[in-house]
Amino acid sequence: MSSSQLQWAITRNTSSFMMKKRNISQPFSREPLHLTNRHCFKYNTMIHKNVIAVQPAKDKNGFVVLTKSKRKGFKPKQSFVRSQIKGGARHTLAKLRNIMKAGYRKDCRTAALKKASAIIRSEKVRTPKKGKPVKKAE
Structure with a gap:
């Protein structure tokens, strides 16, 4: 099993759960078990x-x-x-x-x-x- 940092580096820009909006700097996440719905390493449920x-x-x-x-x-x-x-x-x-x-x-x-x-x-x-x-x- 690879490290969570490596998994994050691979899926950071290509995640199917990522949701970008115009004029918003931080993208959102549609992960089903997410706590805050912010697309970031800390709250990502797929890699931890x-x-x-x-x-x-x-x-x-x-x-x-x-x-x-x-x-x-x-x-x-x-x-x-x-x-x-x-x-x-x-x-x-x-x-x-x-x-x-x-x-x-x-x-x-x-x-x-x-x-x-x-x-x-x-x-x-x-x-x-x-x-x-x-x-x-x-």
């Missing part, structure tokens, strides 16, 4: 061995954490371990933080926590604020 991804759950209750196992690196579909985390916002973010401390990359910790908190925020049901009653003119 340790990958963690956060996705919204299908039942809209919590989020799903995908971790890449090192044992089945050559079988892409079987290499990911899915675990759904449910509960309150503080509880789920603490669980995610503990998963990240168990051996996954420290440089992606803040991006994973930001994405998880955005998913939690989007699932909240917001009730409209009640306005002041309008006085009738007599």
Whole structure:
């Protein structure tokens, strides 16, 4: 297996997931497990061995954490371990933080926590604020 720097040098300009736009200096990425959707070496999920991804759950209750196992690196579909985390916002973010401390990359910790908190925020049901009653003119 080649190094991740060599893989990045080869696929940096020719990736099928890269999305360039006019008047934007940093291209975007359409990788399915990407944390920030920026096309850069740090967050690329295809070349790194340790990958963690956060996705919204299908039942809209919590989020799903995908971790890449090192044992089945050559079988892409079987290499990911899915675990759904449910509960309150503080509880789920603490669980995610503990998963990240168990051996996954420290440089992606803040991006994973930001994405998880955005998913939690989007699932909240917001009730409209009640306005002041309008006085009738007599």
